[in-house]
Amino acid sequence: MTKNNANDNNEAGDTRPDRVVGTPKADERVVAGVPGAPHDEHDGPYEASETHVRPEEMQRRGEKVASLWFVLAFLGGIGFLVSYFLFPPNAAGEPAIGHPLIAQYSNMLLGGTLTLAMFGIGAGMTVWARQVMPHYEVHSPYDELPSSDKEKSSFGEFFMKGADESGFTKRPLMRRTLILAMLPLGLAPIVLLRDTGPLPGDKLKTTPWENGRRMYVEGTSRALRPEDLENDPNGMISALPAMDEEGHYHGISLDDQAKSVIMLIKVPEGDWKERMTEKIEGTDETRLNWTHNGIVAYSKICTHVGCPAALYERTTHRILCPCHQSTFDAADAAHVVFGPAHRALPQLPIGVDDEGYLIATGDFTEPPGPTFWDYAKD
Ligand code: FES
Numbered sequence: 315m316t317k318n319n320a321n322d323n324n325e326a327g328d329t330r331p332d333r334v335v336g337t338p339k340a341d342e343r344v345v346a347g348v349p350g351a352p353h354d355e356h357d358g359p360y361e362a363s364e365t366h367v368r369p370e371e372m373q374r375r376g377e378k379v380a381s382l383w384f385v386l387a388f389l390g391g392i393g394f395l396v397s398y399f400l401f402p403p404n405a406a407g408e409p410a411i412g413h414p415l416i417a418q419y420s421n422m423l424l425g426g427t428l429t430l431a432m433f434g435i436g437a438g439m440t441v442w443a444r445q446v447m448p449h450y451e452v453h454s455p456y457d458e459l460p461s462s463d464k465e466k467s468s469f470g471e472f473f474m475k476g477a478d479e480s481g482f483t484k485r486p487l488m489r490r491t492l493i494l495a496m497l498p499l500g501l502a503p504i505v506l507l508r509d510t511g512p513l514p515g516d517k518l519k520t521t522p523w524e525n526g527r528r529m530y531v532e533g534t535s536r537a538l539r540p541e542d543l544e545n546d547p548n549g550m551i552s553a554l555p556a557m558d559e560e561g562h563y564h565g566i567s568l569d570d571q572a573k574s575v576i577m578l579i580k581v582p583e584g585d586w587k588e589r590m591t592e593k594i595e596g597t598d599e600t601r602l603n604w605t606h607n608g609i610v611a612y613s614k615i616c617t618h619v620g621c622p623a624a625l626y627e628r629t630t631h632r633i634l635c636p637c638h639q640s641t642f643d644a645a646d647a648a649h650v651v652f653g654p655a656h657r658a659l660p661q662l663p664i665g666v667d668d669e670g671y672l673i674a675t676g677d678f679t680e681p682p683g684p685t686f687w688d689y690a691k692d
Pocket residue numbers: 616617618619620621623635636637638639640653654655
């Protein structure tokens with residue numbers, strides 16, 4: 315609404331404050347409404363009293379700057395056309411841009427000239443609008459957000475009339491059967507959730523690891539011995555439980571592989587940190603008791619959202635998950651030192667059997683992988 319309309323409102327007793335859009339600068343304000351000023355001849359869309367013409371000097375300067383931008387845009391446009399035809403096919407008819415270097419030059423020229431053309435037009439129009447065209451001071455009343463008492467009572471009346479008319483209150487049989495019809499819909503989510511599959515039971519908390527189970531190099535059926543870690547240049551080997559079932563690749567199901575994959579890491583004796591020597595809750599053991607000759611086994615599944623945390627830096631003993639950079643300290647019970655994971659990688663207790671092969675001496679004591687609903691230990 316324009317200022318004049320707002321004034322009409324005020325005259326009609328509307329006391330709401332006016333909103334002002336676009337406060338003019340002091341040096342521009344003087345032009346509006348002054349008899350004989352340029353805008354008196356200006357035939358703009360708003361009232362003369364709301365129109366603020368830029369000073370003549372500013373307009374002339376703006377005109378020159380905008381024109382300069384338009385000329386640059388023109389040159390950019392011509393340059394774009396020229397660039398397109400600049401690299402004709404060779405004598406054999408093969409496109410010149412088939413050569414990577416020429417394709418690179420062609421792309422740079424096409425992109426650069428087109429950018430200049432479009433930017434020039436945009437910049438010129440901005441200068442035109444801000445320095446040449448007049449601008450306007452427009453007034454409109456604020457809208458009141460809360461409904462008035464009158465509006466509220468009229469809505470209430472309207473609603474009750476509608477309810478009466480619908481027969482919802484007058485016809486109990488229909489109302490009650492409608493409510494009855496809607497009841498099963500309230501139970502529908504339960505059915506849908508049930509349909510997502512059988513409850514997992516303790517599947518998320520247990521893995522095929524058990525006392526005496528040997529470990530294979532991931533992707534092979536080669537059982538690991540402690541010496542393998544001595545000679546490994548990376549200081550880390552990924553392993554799975556030795557196979558025990560027919561019919562699965564690598565002898566165990568993919569689900570079981572996904573939760574039981576581990577990293578075996580060799581840590582020099584003097585590098586262990588405090589958490590490795592603390593008593594494990596409810597036992598007389600420490601985490602060092604779960605290692606063998608400096609070899610420690612951790613779950614390879616990141617406790618953030620389950621990526622394989624498979625990057626190991628042997629000098630700092632840091633295990634890094636490449637997905638969101640969670641970092642765990644292998645020398646400190648795989649405690650989180652950085653990143654979004656909030657739980658250490660579970661440690662698998664290990665030892666060797668009579669034949670000198672590495673074995674698990676039990677399952678993980680915590681579920682491997684991302685934390686889930688009934689397991690929210692920090
Ligand atoms: S899954 Fe490892 S940091 Fe997110």
